[in-house]
Amino acid sequence: xxxxxxxxxxxxxxxxxxxxxxxxxxxxxxxxxxxxxxxxxxxxxxxxxxxxxxxxxxxxxxxxxxxxxxxxxxxxxxxxxxxxxxxxxxxxxxxxxxxxxxxxxxxxxxxxxxxxxxxxxxxxxxxxxxxxxxxxxxxxxxxxxxxxxxxxxxxxxxxxxxxxxxxxxxxxxxxxxxxxxxxxxxxxxxxxxxxxxxxxxxxxxxxxxxxxxx
Numbered sequence: 001x002x003x004x005x006x007x008x009x010x011x012x013x014x015x016x017x018x019x020x021x022x023x024x025x026x027x028x029x030x031x032x033x034x035x036x037x038x039x040x041x042x043x044x045x046x047x048x049x050x051x052x053x054x055x056x057x058x059x060x061x062x063x064x065x066x067x068x069x070x071x072x073x074x075x076x077x078x079x080x081x082x083x084x085x086x087x088x089x090x091x092x093x094x095x096x097x098x099x100x101x102x103x104x105x106x107x108x109x110x111x112x113x114x115x116x117x118x119x120x121x122x123x124x125x126x127x128x129x130x131x132x133x134x135x136x137x138x139x140x141x142x143x144x145x146x147x148x149x150x151x152x153x154x155x156x157x158x159x160x161x162x163x164x165x166x167x168x169x170x171x172x173x174x175x176x177x178x179x180x181x182x183x184x185x186x187x188x189x190x191x192x193x194x195x196x197x198x199x200x201x202x203x204x205x206x207x208x209x210x211x212x213x214x
Contacts (some may be wrong), residue, residue: 022198
């Protein structure tokens with residue numbers, strides 16, 4: 001059975017269990033219980049998450065992302081991780097992935113767009129889509145140098161209706177979860193031979209646009 005690992009922030013926490021359901025019986029899917037946060041946090045904890053899942057050098061596919069925490073602006077004093085440092089950490093993560101996942105096909109997922117107008121107090125905390133686009137562009141430039149594939153979740157959701165949002169940042173609604181999960185599964189299938197089940201999202205969600213509790 002194929003081994004697939006998912007690494008990422010709270011966007012990942014909205015689709016990880018559904019990807020696991022879809023690939024059940026065809027691939028073993030594992031992921032950290034925690035939010036994987038910033039690029040420096042990913043670099044620091046990647047080996048720990050790998051050990052915690054029980055996966056190793058036989059991992060077949062790694063699907064990962066980082067960026068929304070990095071580009072966050074608090075108190076209007078700039079991005080938490082400046083974009084040049086984001087690039088620096090991406091290079092280090094890519095090299096660490098090569099060390100820890102030597103046989104894995106690797107997919108990087110771009111950060112998803114936000115509803116900037118939905119942030120209640122932008123003077124305190126806000127994300128801007130212009131920043132997300134800039135960070136995504138840097139990420140794509142870096143990861144493709146290492147031969148990683150790209151799953152463009154930003155483009156998937158760029159023109160999605162506001163009803164797809166469960167809040168200003170997340171997509172825990174039924175419609176968005178279905179769209180994201182199916183694209184993540186397709187991206188994994190493009191790298192490894194894994195058969196996917198069709199999920200009944202109406203049954204998984206109590207009502208239209210119900211918010212996934214995690």
